[in-house]
Amino acid sequence: MARRRGWGGNPPHSDEEAGRRIIAAAVELVAETGGAVSLAEVAGSLGVIRQTVYRYFPTAEALMRAVAIASVDEFLDRLTDHVRGIHDPAEALTTGAVYTLDAVAHSPHLGVVLSPSSAHNREMASEEARAFGMRMIERFDVDWKQHGYDEASLRELVEFSLRIMLSFIVAPNDPARSPDELHRFLLRWLGDAVAAQRPRPTQ
Template sequence: MARRRGWGGSPPENDGEAHRRIVATAVELIGETGSAISIADVADALGVIRQTVYRYFPSAEALMTAAAIASVDGFLDRLTAHVAGLEDPAEAMTEGVIYTLAEVRRTPHLGILLSNSYSDLDPDSLTSEQAQAFGMSMIHRFDVDWNKHGYDEESLRELVEYVLRTMHSFFASPGNPPRTEDRLRAYLHRWMGTAITAQREYSAGRRS
């Protein structure tokens, strides 16, 4: 009877539904608290024991990652709209970084996806396969002809790693006082933008 009272009185019909409801609850809790959550938090919200949640997710980190991925499509849609029409790679990437930095602080799910922990950024996680895949999803939505600017798939992956590392530096230390948006834009366009546009010349040199 106790198990029937869990899940809000309506147990899932199968494992797929249980998985989706656990993730949905985690998404809701992260949105409410603005921070990482525990297996116990989700179990309590669902009215089930922790072992039930562990059946589907081996750790809180795995659950938070699933919640972040479930939430990220909306962010990518907003990012795409924000950089729409920007065909210059330096300009598009600069705007993308500025937008992402702001969104991470407003959207806990995104911070968890990029750092594994909203409150404790792990440098290695920003270059993980998951973060790299997220970064590739971002830049493939830009209106930039990457091939025209000397980028193939390998160099795009290196660019994503470089940009993730750059963003991590601002996550870890935004500055004291932090730059205004306009000053940050100018800073990134001057230094990061110069590195991004250098790929065309580098690629041409390799072919010659």
């Protein structure tokens, strides 16, 4: 009976449903607080004991990772709209990087994992992060093949860009530098990185 009093009186019918509802509750709490939340806080919002949440997510860190993953598709949709129509690779990459850094700074769903206080910032160039980066860059209206990129070189560009963004997360941009100034700064140096793969003229 005690279990039925939890979950708002409507207990989940499967482990998959329970996991989804825990993540949804955590997403709501993160949006309200603007930061990481504990397993106890999520359990309290669902009306269950902490051990119930612990069964599905052994640590708050694991739950926060799930929260970020749940937010990825929505972020990528917004990013796609933001970079639509930009065909120049350097401009697209720079615009995407600036937009992502702003999202990390202002969106708790992404910031929880990628903020300097999170252990996950050390993993921004991990395989998981690179896969996320590839999903980002594939949303751009850029013909990467035309600019000399195959899959291997595109993955290297993604890794390089992630490492640049990580540096701004660990040491945030100077508030005195405007978004336009940051854009110009990144365009100058990321632009050179993009051009490094410029096709060589045929003999």
